[in-house]
């Protein structure tokens with residue numbers, strides 16, 4: 001049975017002298033290689049040269065703070081439930097008196113981890129989040145030699161308090177809002 005019409009029958013015919021010395025085949029191969037010397041290079045000399053990414057590229061997540069610097073995440077777990085790769089785990093904790101500046105709501109994520117080896121960067125976590133706390137960014141997840149290095153905890157995810165350490169997610173925010181509006185209009 002043929003699965004495609006591209007299969008060829010094997011022919012065990014005896015090779016000619018020219019075929020047996022492989023010179024023609026080698027010359028053909030060299031010609032193909034030579035042609036590529038003069039073609040435009042399609043690869044990038046990463047990390048010295050980087051390609052331009054789509055404005056809505058989905059990379060390394062950020063856990064956002066509000067305008068006052070408090071963590072927005074309330075450890076509701078909706079992002080973890082929405083995650084098809086089961087990449088998100090968290091431990092919730094109650095906010096103590098005097099921690100109002102650190103955490104926006106009474107419950108917060110004492111531990112929040114994303115396994116970047118499991119993540120498929122689908123963006124469903126940010127769509128599921130009711131607090132606009134998690135976003136994917138255009139930052140690339142760095143490579144590592146050990147698996148543990150790909151478990152990103154809060155130290156790798158929560159943005160800094162200082163204005164220069166804030167991560168701009170306005171493009172993604174707008175993109176998600178448009179998607180939600182389109183989905184609502186289609187219902």
Ligand code: SF4
Nearest residue numbers: 083119120122123125
């Ligand atoms: S981007 Fe997708 S796979 Fe990655 S953590 Fe979010 S929901 Fe899970």
Ligand code: SF4
Nearest residue numbers: 073074076077079129
């Ligand atoms: S990131 Fe959003 S969805 Fe996930 S636990 Fe925090 S508040 Fe809930």
